Amino acid sequence: MRRIDQIVILTGAGISAESGLGTFRDEGGLWAQHKIEDVATPEAFLRNPDLVHRFYNARRAQAAKAQPNAAHKAIARLQATFSGTVVLVTQNVDGLHEKAGSPAIHMHGELSCALCAACEHRWDAPMTMAVGDTCPACASSTARPDIVWFGEMPYHMEEIVEAVQTCDLFAAIGTSGQVYPAAGFVEEARMAGAATVELNLRDSDMSHAFEEHITGPASDTVPRWVDQILNGQ
Ligand code: OAD
Numbered sequence: 567m568r569r570i571d572q573i574v575i576l577t578g579a580g581i582s583a584e585s586g587l588g589t590f591r592d593e594g595g596l597w598a599q600h601k602i603e604d605v606a607t608p609e610a611f612l613r614n615p616d617l618v619h620r621f622y623n624a625r626r627a628q629a630a631k632a633q634p635n636a637a638h639k640a641i642a643r644l645q646a647t648f649s650g651t652v653v654l655v656t657q658n659v660d661g662l663h664e665k666a667g668s669p670a671i672h673m674h675g676e677l678s679c680a681l682c683a684a685c686e687h688r689w690d691a692p693m694t695m696a697v698g699d700t701c702p703a704c705a706s707s708t709a710r711p712d713i714v715w716f717g718e719m720p721y722h723m724e725e726i727v728e729a730v731q732t733c734d735l736f737a738a739i740g741t742s743g744q745v746y747p748a749a750g751f752v753e754e755a756r757m758a759g760a761a762t763v764e765l766n767l768r769d770s771d772m773s774h775a776f777e778e779h780i781t782g783p784a785s786d787t788v789p790r791w792v793d794q795i796l797n798g799q
């Protein structure tokens with residue numbers, strides 16, 4: 567059996583579904599209720615910043631009330647007790663990994679953070695952001711949610727690609743494989759010789775690229791998968 571020293575875990579909205587946060591593309595998901603081009607692009611923010619703030623204010627309020635579920639907690643347990651390295655990369659902006667005690671690399675930003683569009687200063691977002699909010703560093707009225715919108719470059723890509731290309735095991739949990747560059751990580755990990763596993767409620771658009779599939783709700787599958795890794799050490 568292949569020795570596993572470095573694990574990279576990519577999480578998506580599915581890991582937070584059982585914490586009561588809706589996903590984007592499942593039936594009735596966020597992108598069925600809102601048009602991406604109205605709320606999640608830089609052009610949308612230029613056109614109607616009030617609508618974009620209201621969309622993210624609602625999500626911030628929901629996330630603040632949500633609690634991590636057994637899947638978030640199992641990943642935290644893996645990070646705390648695995649003998650090697652566990653790099654957790656998340657597309658989620660909800661902060662539930664941190665609430666579970668997991669340090670995560672946020673490639674799509676965080677609801678809890680505000681960003682100045684002018685000077686790129688970051689600060690803790692208030693629960694409600696509004697048009698005209700000023701940047702505490704440069705005082706311009708250019709505060710925006712620190713979320714990576716469609717058409718923008720995800721954060722920490724160099725660090726993430728380095729981890730993906732050097733890992734022994736790549737796992738994707740609760741992500742539909744529809745948004746790049748995250749959807750391409752599995753191919754990069756495979757090319758670098760890593761084992762790959764997908765944990766999802768159902769097949770995703772990238773299922774074909776994974777060697778192993780564990781099907782079911784994350785709160786059930788992730789703790790069992792973590793136990794299996796820790797028992798195999
Ligand atoms: P999606 O909504 O596209 O996909 C959610 C995935 O989670 C699907 O594959 C579901 O089958 C799976 N799922 C749902 N409930 C689950 C459960 N209880 N246990 C396990 N899996 C479950 O969400 P993401 O893949 O995260 O980007 O979406 C990627 C990006 O697209 C997001 O970060 C966001 C979005 O537009 C931005 O906003 C920039």
